[in-house]
Amino acid sequence: MKITQKDVEHVARLARLTLAPEELEIMTSQMDAILGYVDKLNELDTEGIEPTAHAVPMANAFRADEKRPSIGIERALQNAPQSGDDCFTVPKVIE
Amino acid sequence: MSFESFTIQQLRKKLVDGEVTSVELTRACLDRIKETDERINAFITVCDEQALAAAEEADRRLAEGDTPLLTGIPFAVKDIFNTLDVRTTCGSKILDNYVSPYDATAVQKLRQQGAVIVGKLNMDEFAMGSSNENSAAGPVRNPWDEDRVPGGSSGGSAAAVAARQVVATLGTDTGGSIRQPASHCGVVGLKPTYGRVSRYGVIAYASSLDQVGPVARTVEDCAIVLGAVAGYDPADSTSVDQPVPDYMENLAAGVKGKKIGLPKEYFVDGLDPDVKKAVEQAIETYRELGAEIVEVSLPHTDYSVACYYLIATAEASSNLARYDGVRFGVRKDEGEGLIGMYQRTRAAGFGDEVKRRIMLGTYALSSGYYDAYYLKAQKVRTLIRQDFLDAFKQVDLLLTPVAPTPAFKLGEMVDDPLQMYLSDIFTIPVNMAGTCAMSLPCGFSELGLPIGLQLIGQPFAEAEILQAAYAFEQASDFGERSPQL
Numbered sequence: 172m173k174i175t176q177k178d179v180e181h182v183a184r185l186a187r188l189t190l191a192p193e194e195l196e197i198m199t200s201q202m203d204a205i206l207g208y209v210d211k212l213n214e215l216d217t218e219g220i221e222p223t224a225h226a227v228p229m230a231n232a233f234r235a236d237e238k239r240p241s242i243g244i245e246r247a248l249q250n251a252p253q254s255g256d257d258c259f260t261v262p263k264v265i266e
Numbered sequence: 267m268s269f270e271s272f273t274i275q276q277l278r279k280k281l282v283d284g285e286v287t288s289v290e291l292t293r294a295c296l297d298r299i300k301e302t303d304e305r306i307n308a309f310i311t312v313c314d315e316q317a318l319a320a321a322e323e324a325d326r327r328l329a330e331g332d333t334p335l336l337t338g339i340p341f342a343v344k345d346i347f348n349t350l351d352v353r354t355t356c357g358s359k360i361l362d363n364y365v366s367p368y369d370a371t372a373v374q375k376l377r378q379q380g381a382v383i384v385g386k387l388n389m390d391e392f393a394m395g396s397s398n399e400n401s402a403a404g405p406v407r408n409p410w411d412e413d414r415v416p417g418g419s420s421g422g423s424a425a426a427v428a429a430r431q432v433v434a435t436l437g438t439d440t441g442g443s444i445r446q447p448a449s450h451c452g453v454v455g456l457k458p459t460y461g462r463v464s465r466y467g468v469i470a471y472a473s474s475l476d477q478v479g480p481v482a483r484t485v486e487d488c489a490i491v492l493g494a495v496a497g498y499d500p501a502d503s504t505s506v507d508q509p510v511p512d513y514m515e516n517l518a519a520g521v522k523g524k525k526i527g528l529p530k531e532y533f534v535d536g537l538d539p540d541v542k543k544a545v546e547q548a549i550e551t552y553r554e555l556g557a558e559i560v561e562v563s564l565p566h567t568d569y570s571v572a573c574y575y576l577i578a579t580a581e582a583s584s585n586l587a588r589y590d591g592v593r594f595g596v597r598k599d600e601g602e603g604l605i606g607m608y609q610r611t612r613a614a615g616f617g618d619e620v621k622r623r624i625m626l627g628t629y630a631l632s633s634g635y636y637d638a639y640y641l642k643a644q645k646v647r648t649l650i651r652q653d654f655l656d657a658f659k660q661v662d663l664l665l666t667p668v669a670p671t672p673a674f675k676l677g678e679m680v681d682d683p684l685q686m687y688l689s690d691i692f693t694i695p696v697n698m699a700g701t702c703a704m705s706l707p708c709g710f711s712e713l714g715l716p717i718g719l720q721l722i723g724q725p726f727a728e729a730e731i732l733q734a735a736y737a738f739e740q741a742s743d744f745g746e747r748s749p750q751l
Binding site for chain 2: 174178179182183185186187188189190194198201202204205206208209210211212213214215217220221222223224225226227229232234242246247249250251252253259261262263264
């Protein structure tokens with residue numbers, strides 16, 4: 172077993188997903204199979220190899236720190252499930 | 267008049283000569299979609315009104331004189347592109363009610379060239395899938411056999427072109443999502459080099475792998491659309507500031523004297539006999555066209571799928587964290603506080619495949635596992651990329667199959683996600699290496715299903731693979747057959 176149901180519950184919490192009990196069981200067995208498969212990467216010796224985060228040799232794509240027009244509040248709130256006072260409304264964050 | 271078989275240049279001539287108006291063309295296109303899309307389901311949203319308004323504007327400009335090449339020609343784009351004031355769902359329930367407040371750069375560029383956008387194309391949810399069976403809008407059916415998948419995740423983009431609903435479409439490709447459906451649908455699809463086309467406004471799946479690309483019936487049309495959307499974009503810090511060549515300029519240059527590499531790891535047992543036969547015949551055609559065929563090796567090929575399903579899922583878990591019901595999309599607030607809202611929204615809004623990949627990615631990045639999984643995969647990615655750079659020291663481009671089999675039946679692979687993942691073996695490595703590749707028709711199976719061949723080019727050598735593709739296309743007629751609908 173690469174991964175247990177307890178592990179899967181923990182990961183679900185991290186990912187902010189709730190899984191129904193049947194989902195949890197299937198998810199555990201599927202993740203177990205996939206993690207078992209990806210384990211084959213350990214056949215490779217990667218000692219001293221630099222990781223690739225970015226396939227094209229490019230770094231530090233900066234721009235000048237100058238103010239520019241943005242999308243605007245109206246457009247930004249256009250799809251808000253709930254809004255008010257030019258803000259997105261959400262359930263209470265701090266008790 | 268039926269416009270279905272015309273290329274972009276042919277449509278252009280008819281519009282400029284006044285033989286047809288953009289409104290007529292757009293109406294014909296919308297009618298064709300109405301006639302065929304109940305069966306194919308390539309479209310999630312058809313924007314009749316906006317399209318006809320754009321067509322009227324195009325006709326005004328055409329009447330006045332000089333206009334850009336794409337003026338008045340109908341196109342459609344994958345529902346992953348933000349399109350101003352048009353619903354964009356990304357194939358997901360969680361964005362069911364999302365209306366884009368802006369245009370993706372690629373869409374802006376098409377519009378600047380005068381294109382008329384008629385609708386948004388069906389896709390696997392959040393671009394995660396190889397069959398277009400993971401869509402909240404239902405599966406897309408392959409126009410060549412409606413019991414079969416069109417491929418994915420840009421299934422709608424490929425099916426719409428194959429069904430002659432539009433002349434060309436935009437798709438995206440993260441692990442093969444343009445090339446594989448293009449192959450299964452008998453059309454031409456191209457994934458540019460990472461950074462060649464702006465990703466601004468493209469809903470992100472895996473930010474270091476995603477690329478925008480054209481799908482069309484001919485190589486020339488692909489070249490035209492690529493030219494229209496490629497280029498540096500200050501709004502996308504991963505886009506590369508390199509000049510865009512004129513892809514049409516030397517399209518007919520041919521392949522005499524070119525060295526084409528066959529990576530031996532792509533020609534092993536397990537390849538469907540029809541696919542093997544078609545690709546071998548294509549290799550012969552290239553020999554006859556004057557290319558030198560060389561065997562090469564990409565030794566880390568077998569590790570690409572494992573590598574991809576760690577990197578892509580990790581990046582996806584981060585990119586999809588924004589779907590939380592706060593700022594856009596669906597919200598499920600059942601009075602359980604903020605975290606409860608996130609959990610309920612995401613549980614209800616995401617499909618199974620998306621959940622699976624988020625879970626895998628979260629696990630691979632989590633404390634205690636990051637080094638063993640994500641970091642390890644990034645190191646293997648370096649090895650995979652180096653394989654390609656080494657091969658390109660010996661040859662100009664590579665030729666491979668696109669998929670191990672022709673299109674499979676709907677439902678055939680849904681219960682075995684790992685099996686589905688393994689079928690991306692030939693396309694995934696290209697995204698890992700960041701270079702360009704295209705898929706074009708090279709034959710049909712015994713059952714009449716399209717088979718594609720893949721040409722892989724050096725970074726930013728799209729012109730070269732287009733030339734090689736054009737040469738093959740001119741020497742064959744596989745692209746001329748069309749499905750009976």
